[in-house]
Amino acid sequence: MKRSASPTAKLEGAISPPADKSVSHRAAILNSLASGEAVIDNFSVGRTAAPLASLRNAFLLKTAPTGTLQLRITSPGLEGLTEPGDVLNAENSGTTMRFIMGLLASTPFVSVVNGDRSLRSRPMARIVQPLRQMGAEVMGRGGGSLAPLTIRGGDLRGMEYDMPVASAQVKSSLIIASLFAGSETVLHQPALSRDHTERMLQAMGATIIEDGLTLVVKPGSELKPLDVKVSGDISSAAFWLVAAAAHPNARVRLTNVGVNPSRAEVLEILKAMGANITLENPRIEGGEPVADIYVESSELRGVEIAGDQIPIAQDEIPVLALAACFAQGTTTIRDAQELRVKESDRISATARELNKLGAKITELPDGMIIEGRVL
Numbered sequence: 001m002k003r004s005a006s007p008t009a010k011l012e013g014a015i016s017p018p019a020d021k022s023v024s025h026r027a028a029i030l031n032s033l034a035s036g037e038a039v040i041d042n043f044s045v046g047r048t049a050a051p052l053a054s055l056r057n058a059f060l061l062k063t064a065p066t067g068t069l070q071l072r073i074t075s076p077g078l079e080g081l082t083e084p085g086d087v088l089n090a091e092n093s094g095t096t097m098r099f100i101m102g103l104l105a106s107t108p109f110v111s112v113v114n115g116d117r118s119l120r121s122r123p124m125a126r127i128v129q130p131l132r133q134m135g136a137e138v139m140g141r142g143g144g145s146l147a148p149l150t151i152r153g154g155d156l157r158g159m160e161y162d163m164p165v166a167s168a169q170v171k172s173s174l175i176i177a178s179l180f181a182g183s184e185t186v187l188h189q190p191a192l193s194r195d196h197t198e199r200m201l202q203a204m205g206a207t208i209i210e211d212g213l214t215l216v217v218k219p220g221s222e223l224k225p226l227d228v229k230v231s232g233d234i235s236s237a238a239f240w241l242v243a244a245a246a247h248p249n250a251r252v253r254l255t256n257v258g259v260n261p262s263r264a265e266v267l268e269i270l271k272a273m274g275a276n277i278t279l280e281n282p283r284i285e286g287g288e289p290v291a292d293i294y295v296e297s298s299e300l301r302g303v304e305i306a307g308d309q310i311p312i313a314q315d316e317i318p319v320l321a322l323a324a325c326f327a328q329g330t331t332t333i334r335d336a337q338e339l340r341v342k343e344s345d346r347i348s349a350t351a352r353e354l355n356k357l358g359a360k361i362t363e364l365p366d367g368m369i370i371e372g373r374v375l
């Protein structure tokens, strides 16, 4: 049956978006590297953060949900982890698989990491090749480029490495491995990607020196468990930002949202599109910038989104494409080919599904051209 939706006359209120998935991943995995106990408040219950909890049985981690969204994590530290008795299942989560591989690269035992059909088709050479260069033994389908992956870690050596892709998952995997290597590692990033890992590890006592796009990881510092209060997810907030900006009669406040600039480029892009967005009550919580975001009805115009903006806005590109449908003029998105190797091909899925609703989006190999004011 065909149904039509009619727009609400007014969009008004305050919303606290769900917990940040990226920060939740880091809070669980990075705390498993340190010996002791940490409490994570407002842990993400989203599908891609879920495998972290199921991985606990594989190691000696004890994770106890002490409240609906609170997790107490007790770890023996990296040295205390033992060989898993079964295949580790990262399910649908690229972040889990890539982070866990970085961790396992320093363990002396054999582990097998698998995932669902989507994850088994995603590129893993980007972590396998540099982890091998550091001394880990890794095998997988397609010459080690596809999961399931088998890894025997060991005595890693530091390296100097030019990252071919600006990926926070790859960067984090290599940083984790570098913490336990015999010498320092220098990572050159092609562009900035989200830096939650660097911030959290520094707060735990790790030595990571940032010089522009170069990161120097010095192994040997003692890591201390860190209690983390996870802020709201800017990726979830983005849907309300776009809804309010595109609505003719809207006033919405999003409370307690992570606005780390290496993650929140969506705010800058929406502002450049003409969105009336104000950051209120900016603060730093656990090393991460957090704010309330006020947004109201706006006259949106088309923009060009490309280059260094993409890695720091890539999870929000689909909803930015929707915003562009309500904007005056054309929006062009380029340099976004990485979106095709996410949990889904986000370029074709966005163009296909929005076009079904009447949008005019032309797919490009690395982006989209979106005609405004057609919906």
Ligand SMILES: O=C(O)C1=C[C@@H](OP(=O)(O)O)[C@@H](O)[C@H](O)C1
Pocket: 021, 022, 023, 025, 095, 166, 167, 168, 169, 170, 172, 193, 194, 311, 314, 315, 338
């Ligand atoms: O590190 C992370 O938590 C993530 C990094 C991003 O991927 P990249 O590795 O391509 O930066 C992002 O798309 C993903 O949803 C989560």
Ligand SMILES: C=C(OP(=O)(O)O)C(=O)O
Pocket: 048, 092, 093, 094, 095, 096, 169, 341, 342, 343
């Ligand atoms: C969305 C992603 O992260 P994850 O698979 O961990 O959810 C991604 O890697 O595209």
